[in-house]
Every structure is written in structure tokens, then in C-alpha cells.
Amino acid sequence: MSHTRHFLTLNDLTRDELLALLKRASELKKLQRNGVAHDSLKGKVMAMIFAKSSTRTRVSFEAGMTQLGGSAMFLSSADTQMGRGEPISDTAKVISSMVDIVMIRTFAHTDVELFAEHSSVPVINALTDDYHPCQLLADMQTWMEHRGDVQGKTVCWLGDGNNMCQSYINAAKILGFHLKIACPEGFEPSTELLDQAQGFASIENDPKRASEGAHLLVTDVWASMGQEEEARMREQALSAYQLNQDLLDLADPEALYLHCLPAHRGEEITADLMDNPDTVIWDEAENRLHAQKALIEFLLR
Ligand code: CP
Ligand code: NVA
16 A cells, blocks of 8 residues: 555645646646546546535535546545444545545544555545645645745745644745744644744744735634634634734735635634735635646546
8 A cells, every 4th residue: 555645744745746736737727717628537536525614625626526537425424434433444444445536624633644544545635633735735826826936935824823824834845935924822833843844934923023025925714623612712812913904015015815715804814805806815715626636636647
């Protein structure tokens, strides 16, 4: 099974593989836009396992598989034997004997690692409590499509040091940009991860200082899935880290801003930025489709 490639974090790709994948994503986008059929995955089947809610991830993976000539099946962990305690290792052996590729969205990152360990086919992390690497493919595709090479650029992360923030740390290290993480004390990402990205990621508690001159501003919800009960406490703790026009005015004049969605207008991002006709946030969402098609092609190559 050792030859099976998985995508559990961005670290599963080399810099060259990541750049090639993002280039391919833009090519697949053009083919799709031009109505050119491209069925490189004819007959291939994806199992999509969800223990958490989703709009973009579910639609983009299922549409992507169909567009490439394959198919995808939605499996909610609650409605399968996983919800009744069947071991992940047994589930992985069985499901991977029947399908060509598996996508999982769940809570513990170790569950995805365990699944991959027992899977005979590629496993994609479609979000865990710790990482959201598929979203980073779309974010990087979007940023590069609009602004070109990102090496040496500066990104400001605003808010919770969550799964998205942690995936940005990996992206900074692999692609060579500098990530300034503006978050209050107690909401920092993993120090181990920061250590691995020394020179590419740093904590800056002041959101204004972190935004100064940044080429990209990024934020995400203050309470992630599974943290619903902490929502009020988090809103209070993180309110100074809202992505708004004042911070954007401190950034580079050409700066873009991203949000993986779903967004809460008036909380982590203002309504005027969400509803600005020039925002690339909708490109970012659409690019989930194209980037993941490139990812699936890569893993099933
Ligand atoms: N950004 C993202 O992963 O969205 P969903 O939760 O809707 O899949
Ligand atoms: N940090 C968010 C991302 C949602 C796509 C969450 O985990 O809920």
C-alpha cells in the first residue's frame, strides 16, 4: 500500500507537484468554461464520507467526479455503520476495496490518518479540526490567477488560529510567502507547526500591524464546526480581528482578500467586503471544483 498517495495535508505534495497541480486546475477550468468534455476518470468512483456539514466541498467533489466521467457517493458517517462504532480501520479496508478514491470530512485529524493507513486507495482530507488542505488549493489557485507568483509575498491571517490558519502555515512554507498571523492570546495555531515553518510564519497580535503592506488578507469563522457552544465567548475574544475596509486600507494597494465560506457578515468579515462586486471570494469558492479535479487526477494518475 506504500505506493498509494494520500492528501491529508499540503505537506503530502512537493512544491513542484503543488505548482503543477494548480496550473492543471486553471487548465481544467478553461476546458470546463469552453464546454470541452474531459472524461479522464471514466468509470472511477469516489466515496465521500461526511461527519460534518458541507455545501462547497460536497458539491465540488461530486460535480468534479461527474464532469471527469466518474461518479461520487455521499456517505454520512451518522447513517453508516461508522456511526454505530464500526472501527475506522475495518471501514477503510472495506470501502477502499470497492471504490477508487475516498474523501473524508471529520473531526479528529488522526481519524483521517488512521483511515489512510488502512486504505488501499488514495484518501483526501476534506477538512478536519486541524487542517483544510483542499481549501488551500482553491485559495492559492485564486491568488495566483489574479496576481501571479506568490513567492516572497506577505499574507495576513486574521482571527482564529484554526484548521484554515494551520493550512496557510503549510502553504507559506511550501510556496515561500510570509504569513503574519493576527490572533489574540489563546487562539494561536499549533506551535509545532509554526516551528516547522520558521521564517515563513509568525504571530502578530496586533491586526493593524499584521495587515500593513500585506498582499493578501484572509479570515475564517470565529467558531468552527464542533465549537458551536463557544460561539459567544469566541465572538468577544476575536471581535478586534474582523476583516474590514480599515485593515484593507493598511494593506498593499493591490491586496486581495479571501474567506473560505460560509461567512458571517458583521462578525469575522464586514458585509461591504463580502458584497463588494470586485471581491474574488466567489472565484475562490468556484476554484474548489477545478483544484480538486486536478487533485483527483493527480492522485489517480
Ligand atoms: N469552504 C468549505 O469547505 O465549505 P463547505 O463547508 O460548505 O464545504
Ligand atoms: N474553520 C471552519 C471552516 C469551514 C469550511 C470550520 O472548520 O468549520
